[in-house]
Amino acid sequence: MSYQSLLKILYARKPIFDVKRAILSAPVRHIFMIATIWFLTAAAKKDDLHILEIGSWYGASTLSWAQGLELYNAARGAITCVDAWSAFFDMNVHAEVDYVRDMEEALATDAAYNIFLHNSRTLPQTIQCQHMRGLSQSILPQLREKYYDVVFIDGDHAYDAVKEDIRKSMRLVKEQGVICGDDLNLQLHECDVAVAQEKKRMDFVQDPQTGKNYHPGVTLAVAEQLGEVSSWAGFWMMQKQGRRWEKVSLKGMPVVYPKHFPDDAIRAAKSHFEDIAASIS
Numbered sequence: 001m002s003y004q005s006l007l008k009i010l011y012a013r014k015p016i017f018d019v020k021r022a023i024l025s026a027p028v029r030h031i032f033m034i035a036t037i038w039f040l041t042a043a044a045k046k047d048d049l050h051i052l053e054i055g056s057w058y059g060a061s062t063l064s065w066a067q068g069l070e071l072y073n074a075a076r077g078a079i080t081c082v083d084a085w086s087a088f089f090d091m092n093v094h095a096e097v098d099y100v101r102d103m104e105e106a107l108a109t110d111a112a113y114n115i116f117l118h119n120s121r122t123l124p125q126t127i128q129c130q131h132m133r134g135l136s137q138s139i140l141p142q143l144r145e146k147y148y149d150v151v152f153i154d155g156d157h158a159y160d161a162v163k164e165d166i167r168k169s170m171r172l173v174k175e176q177g178v179i180c181g182d183d184l185n186l187q188l189h190e191c192d193v194a195v196a197q198e199k200k201r202m203d204f205v206q207d208p209q210t211g212k213n214y215h216p217g218v219t220l221a222v223a224e225q226l227g228e229v230s231s232w233a234g235f236w237m238m239q240k241q242g243r244r245w246e247k248v249s250l251k252g253m254p255v256v257y258p259k260h261f262p263d264d265a266i267r268a269a270k271s272h273f274e275d276i277a278a279s280i281s
């Protein structure tokens with residue numbers, strides 16, 4: 001029996017997120033993904049809202065984008081997911097880290113890919129969801145220039161990879177569209193720059209200046225390519241305005257929780273959101 005048949009028997013059309021490592025990032029960030037669609041459709045619904053996602057894993061962010069489309073764009077739009085769904089961590093620097101070992105196993109066994117396939121098939125039929133399995137570095141140059149309203153970057157978090165994903169994505173964003181990403185726990189002006197440089201191949205480390213854990217590769221690459229960016233709890237975004245990339249305001253945004261999240265992730269998102277609500281600009 002195939003993986004897909006088994007998942008269909010066990011879960012029917014219910015998405016699978018009640019398993020370990022299904023939601024990798026801080027759950028609160030998905031509120032901002034949904035709000036991004038609210039922001040882009042505030043003036044008018046769009047006939048053809050195109051979203052490109054780099055790094056889909058089990059599909060948690062894919063389903064959050066889709067929820068934004070359902071709520072604010074009459075369930076219309078297209079989501080293209082780019083992911084290699086194959087082991088990618090540099091095990092010379094990450095071998096002892098629990099979450100890395102779990103991710104590598106789920107990728108190497110194709111469990112991650114099959115859960116993504118199952119989850120993406122639960123979307124409404126009015127939302128076209130296609131996936132391209134391969135390395136973003138090879139796939140992004142093949143995609144249509146100035147075509148996407150949203151390009152979301154959440155693939156490999158090592159510096160060289162994030163830098164290339166941002167550089168290759170910038171040309172894909174249409175006028176007034178946004179480039180955004182996950183896991184900007186600290187911006188470069190907030191952390192120890194020398195340590196960020198030294199650890200830029202590592203996924204997640206502690207910043208000695210703030211004591212916070214962060215992704216030095218994301219922090220450095222975002223700062224180099226875009227400078228200081230709009231950011232809410234680690235979800236970052238900039239809007240294309242002619243030749244410039246401008247910050248975005250989400251003030252007044254509706255607060256919507258991802259309906260595909262299990263209860264513990266909703267609780268975590270709510271509590272985190274309450275802590276930062278007053279500072280949203």
Ligand SMILES: C[S@@+](CC[C@H](N)C(=O)[O-])C[C@H]1O[C@@H](n2cnc3c(N)ncnc32)[C@H](O)[C@@H]1O
Pocket residue numbers: 022023024025054055056057058059060061062082083084085086088107134135136137154155156161
């Ligand atoms: C942090 S996870 C994505 C999480 C997802 N956005 C979510 O919210 O659930 C990173 C994903 O990027 C993929 N990835 C890593 N390096 C990649 C590369 N060079 N090209 C394409 N995908 C890559 C991995 O297979 C993994 O699924």
